[in-house]
Amino acid sequence: MNYHTPETFEDAAAIAARAAGTTRFLAGGTDVLVQLRSDLVTPDDLIDIKHIPAAKAITRTGDGGWRIGAAVSGAEMTENAALCADWPGLVEGMDLIGSTQVQGRATLVGNLCNGSPAADGVPGLIAAGCTVTVIGPKGSREVAVEEIPAGPGKTSLAKGEVITGVTIPARGQHGGDAYLRFIPRTEMDIAVVGCAVNLRLDGDTVTEARVVLGAVAPTVRLVPEAGEAILGTTLEAAALDRLAEAASAACQPIDDKRGTIEFRTHVAGVLARRAAKIAHARAKGGTA
Amino acid sequence: MTKRIHVSTELNGDAVDFLCDPRETLLDCLRDHLGAMGAKEGCGTGDCGACSVTLDGRLVCSCLVLGVEAEGKQIGTVEGMADGESLHPLQRKFIEHAALQCGICTPGILVAAKNLLERNPDPSETEVRYWLAGNLCRCTGYDKIVRAVMDAATEMREAS
Numbered sequence: 543m544n545y546h547t548p549e550t551f552e553d554a555a556a557i558a559a560r561a562a563g564t565t566r567f568l569a570g571g572t573d574v575l576v577q578l579r580s581d582l583v584t585p586d587d588l589i590d591i592k593h594i595p596a597a598k599a600i601t602r603t604g605d606g607g608w609r610i611g612a613a614v615s616g617a618e619m620t621e622n623a624a625l626c627a628d629w630p631g632l633v634e635g636m637d638l639i640g641s642t643q644v645q646g647r648a649t650l651v652g653n654l655c656n657g658s659p660a661a662d663g664v665p666g667l668i669a670a671g672c673t674v675t676v677i678g679p680k681g682s683r684e685v686a687v688e689e690i691p692a693g694p695g696k697t698s699l700a701k702g703e704v705i706t707g708v709t710i711p712a713r714g715q716h717g718g719d720a721y722l723r724f725i726p727r728t729e730m731d732i733a734v735v736g737c738a739v740n741l742r743l744d745g746d747t748v749t750e751a752r753v754v755l756g757a758v759a760p761t762v763r764l765v766p767e768a769g770e771a772i773l774g775t776t777l778e779a780a781a782l783d784r785l786a787e788a789a790s791a792a793c794q795p796i797d798d799k800r801g802t803i804e805f806r807t808h809v810a811g812v813l814a815r816r817a818a819k820i821a822h823a824r825a826k827g828g829t830a
Numbered sequence: 831m832t833k834r835i836h837v838s839t840e841l842n843g844d845a846v847d848f849l850c851d852p853r854e855t856l857l858d859c860l861r862d863h864l865g866a867m868g869a870k871e872g873c874g875t876g877d878c879g880a881c882s883v884t885l886d887g888r889l890v891c892s893c894l895v896l897g898v899e900a901e902g903k904q905i906g907t908v909e910g911m912a913d914g915e916s917l918h919p920l921q922r923k924f925i926e927h928a929a930l931q932c933g934i935c936t937p938g939i940l941v942a943a944k945n946l947l948e949r950n951p952d953p954s955e956t957e958v959r960y961w962l963a964g965n966l967c968r969c970t971g972y973d974k975i976v977r978a979v980m981d982a983a984t985e986m987r988e989a990s
């Protein structure tokens with residue numbers, strides 16, 4: 543195995559593009575090293591992107607949004623108070639992944655590229671309307687996060703393409719987001735269902751809403767009908783019922799020891815309601 | 831056979847170097863090339879925390895880090911906790927509270943607890959439990975560990 547430490551993303555992509563065998567990018571390594579050890583993947587070329595300065599940076603964008611480099615760890619995100627204040631739901635999704643030790647290494651972009659439908663970091667990104675920058679042999683492009691997952695363990699990235707980081711839009715006024723997941727214990731588990739909601743309000747009335755479900759379909763799924771169900775409402779009981787119904791209707795889960803189809807479908811609706819209420823309270827300036 | 835790579839790093843304040851295959855984990859490099867046997871392998875997949883070390887002050891599982899990634903970094907392990915013959919307060923309190931039985935989890939828990947107290951000298955019990963949630967212990971039932979950490983924190987606050 544060749545170990546590479548490029549200093550620019552262009553070089554990283556070029557190494558991957560000309561590699562003949564199996565290639566892996568290494569950021570936090572919390573998925574890649576487990577795959578290495580279990581011989582699931584035996585890369586011929588391992589490309590460590592942590593020597594690329596931009597990969598390790600959290601910066602503000604010109605319009606008041608955020609840029610999170612592909613190798614920024616979960617711990618670095620939770621330690622950034624301004625980022626947590628803007629996007630608490632997005633950050634709490636990332637923060638739910640693994641232990642303190644895993645948080646010291648695991649990255650948001652890694653969570654996205656691992657392609658798990660149960661990825662806790664991803665629903666919040668999609669709800670927030672984030673994009674990622676992809677660099678590859680054909681140059682660079684900006685892609686909506688929801689277009690990256692392509693099925694369990696799969697992404698839409700082509701050979702030689704690498705994600706350089708995530709762009710989070712400006713929070714703007716009267717917005718709030720939240721992420722909830724169901725697990726049978728209190729910590730250190732994989733989501734049976736996850737749900738992120740991102741709202742904007744005018745007074746008490748919802749003017750923008752994005753609802754995203756995890757672990758109930760082959761990919762993390764944006765559910766436009768669920769967002770529409772609460773537009774123009776103040777999250778009164780009937781609106782929340784419609785939201786829960788739309789969320790449950792969008793589920794195509796697997797049946798396994800972690801949760802039955804029926805259970806996951808029901809819980810998706812329950813979490814959507816609860817996450818919407820938290821996002822609403824946060825949009826009103828609460829710290830729920 | 832892949833070409834071995836020369837890695838220069840710092841272990842508990844001492845400059846060290848070693849040669850390793852790029853596939854070797856930092857845990858294997860510590861144990862096999864640097865003779866630092868404190869970090870243990872429980873699972874090798876990031877689940878148990880027995881291999882916990884710090885890398886530039888950040889708590890990580892050394893089984894989820896490659897040895898080559900340690901180039902130019904500072905590694906902290908349990909071997910760096912005691913000052914000569916005098917134990918770190920956490921080590922003393924673990925003995926006082928009988929917070930270990932077989933001891934496999936102990937080096938990892940000590941490193942993790944030390945890292946917590948450096949960041950938060952006055953953690954609540956809940957904070958201690960969440961911080962150590964990635965350190966599994968199959969012997970003690972955790973209670974004595976948590977009490978030892980709380981007690982050490984109190985002593986360290988009073989001493990400072």
Ligand code: FES
Nearest residue numbers: 872873874879893
């Ligand atoms: S050996 Fe590293 S976490 Fe278990």
Ligand code: FES
Nearest residue numbers: 931932967968969
């Ligand atoms: S003392 Fe045996 S595993 Fe903790």
